[in-house]
Amino acid sequence: MKWNPLIPFLLIAVLGIGLTFFLSVKGNGDAHQIASGGESKSDEKETANASPEEIYKANCITCHGENYEGVSGPSLKGVGKRKDVAAIKTRIEKGGNGMPAGLVPAEKIDDMAKWVSGIK
Known part of the structure; x- marks a missing residue:
């Protein structure tokens, strides 16, 4: 053939x-x-329902450590004794001193600041 x-x-x-x-x-x-930005609506819903601890595990644990002991960022243990909730909220919201802004969604910043102030 x-x-x-x-x-x-x-x-x-x-x-x-x-x-x-x-x-x-x-x-x-x-x-x-x-x-x-690679974000979908399901990502937004997950963030809206996330607890402060879940947000911490997703965004903050690499710098502040698994046990809040501080790695490249400062320790968060007892931060509520050193700073009031408003100061913590401002730092989370605006960043500064090596901390980037925008890691916590705007609607969760109040909850996150209150939660961080209670870390012992």
């Missing part, structure tokens, strides 16, 4: 065009997700 030598080139061209089209559509969807 004799094969036409153009068939492999035709298959490669068709598959290449199909693959290019597929990847461009997929890439377009990824671009929209990246442009939105």
Whole structure:
């Protein structure tokens, strides 16, 4: 049986065009997700329902330690004796002295400041 030598080139061209089209559509969807910050509405709902301790475990534990002992950030043990809740809230909200702002959602800052002030 004799094969036409153009068939492999035709298959490669068709598959290449199909693959290019597929990847461009997929890439377009990824671009929209990246442009939105990669957050979805389910992420927002999870954060809205998260307790201060869950937020701590997700965002703060790397700097302040598993037992609040401080790693690259200061220890949080007894911080409620050194600072009032308003000062803690301001630090959580605005950051400063090496702490980045925006780690805690705005609607959870009051709860988080109260919780941090109670760490012993």
